[in-house]
Amino acid sequence: MTAQITRKLTTILAADAERFSTAMEADEVGTFGALKSARAVFQRLIERHGGRIANTAGDGLIADFPSVVEAVHCAIAVQQDLAAEDNGLNFRIGIHLGDVICDGDDLIGEGVNLAARLQAMAEPGGILISRQVYEQVHNKLTIGFEYLGEQQAKNLPEEIDVYRISIGAQDAQINRVRPKAKPTPRKRPSKVAQVWNDNFDSYNSASDDRSDQGPNTARFSDRPFGPLTPDQIRKWRWIGGLVGGAVALNVISGGGFWVAWPLWVLTFLYCFRHGETTLGLRPFKTIPVRIWLLMVFLIGINIMSFSGPWAIFPVGALLAYSLLLRGSKPAEE
Template identity: 55%
Template sequence: MTERITRKLTTILAADAEQFSTAMTADEVGTFTELQAARDVFFKLISRHGGRVANTAGDGLIADFPSVVEAVQCAIEVQQELAAKDTALSFRIGVHLGDVICDGEDLIGEGVNLAARLQTMAEPGGVLISQQVYDHVKNKLTIGFEYLGDRRPRNMPEDIPVYRIALGAPRRSKTAQVWQDPDPFSDAPTRVFDGAPPQAGPSSGRRARALFARNCDGRQRPLSFGRAGATLALIAAGLFIVDISTGRGFWSHWVLLVVAAQYGLRNADLLFGRSEILSLPVKLWVIAAFLLCINLFSWSGYAWSMWPIGALVIASLARRISSQPE
């Protein structure tokens, strides 16, 4: 009697270390230690986002998630934490939503293969996602997406739309820089999300990454504090001039505080380059700073802001604890 095949629809995250064999040749013990440290980061964040590690063959890793959003958020946080730790190894990550065959604890099938192919096409330290994943997360995550065009993954029968998540410049493995891999999308057309036509050419992708990450609704997302600081400085100067000219008491700092808080909440993840600081969401820090500034600007001898800030911190920690898989 033929055994029944078990299938499921899931989000697959495939990761692999860049030039691992070369790194092992250069420093076997050091590279293995770095691999173990990187795996600890993967395991921690996969568990935090409700995922499960299905396979860890060699220097690669396959995980699956019931939530597409959590899978993408996990991939982003992994790359951000590895970059923050400045690890010697860098990883490529591909994420795809597809049908897979369950082989015990392992997963096999076209869905896994496509996630793995996306991984091989990603830059070191980067994340590529399929159209299916993009359709689920485009309105749920405040991050930049870059459409790289229809590409044909190796050993696949047809082209697929590929999207890159804006995470900054590629980060190559320190112990494996014997040669430089070419950018697999250096000649890909870059599509922006404001209706502008695609621009072809080797510099278009680099130019788009260097200037702005564009969200799916066409809004420009700055990648550093420099442009944001300059904009806020101009607003502050204009408000200060109006404030002084009217001579009706000093009020411009309130307007500037609201503008800065709004900007910080909308762009927190990109401005800080991560979604958490000291295990607390970046947006919570923005809200805490906003409340503290209100307290200071209206100071009457009592630090009342500590109560709402403390409540927010406790609520955030409680939510994290309750969401941990058992």
């Protein structure tokens, strides 16, 4: 008689240390101590977020969570704590929501395999998630998600949609393990220059970090505004239709549709704050998206105020300053 197979739908977290064998050869005792310290971090945070460790093998582990949101929270907390400890081991993490076979306390099946493949594709200190996870958490968590496109995972027949979680501590960890050129002294940038640098650097890092990882990894050098997910496209259509219609009514009515004013201001503030994460924006023509948003905002105010073309002056100044910063950036670095 064939034994009954027990299945369940769960969130699988797969983690593995980068270059563990090499580290063991260089310093066996020190690396083993670092692994024990990292395991303690995983154990503590997995339990705190309602998960459990299903399997461990060498420097890796498999955990499962009843909550997708808690699994993502746990992964972020783990990478933040490991980055703070800086014990020499950097872990990759992959998360997938799928159906698995329960073999006692162990988990087996395609869901586990997919989480492991995501983990293998992640950067050291990074977190990759599947579309199934993204759809459950993107509107529940105030973090950044970067769509990497469809990827062909090893030994899996079909391509999968992959997303990278972008958070400050995680990105700092990734930058820490990436070789860097010898720094040179530079002047402290102004506030406007800082807006430029933050946007341009984050855009470049998204492309440059993957330049040597083969054809399976998406790059954004030829897609300044994308790729946008279907959810982001819907948001843009909704925002564009609502605000565009309100501004048009205000102009047609000769300024009588006053609702367009608060709507224009609130929309600008929302896009300025959340544009890069919620709406998936990237620098366009090497100019940060926030500069573009500010220029469009000023032009809209100019149009609705029915005054002379005064916006040409602040818009021209912003554009010139951004281009000036862009031209001087290579020399500074």
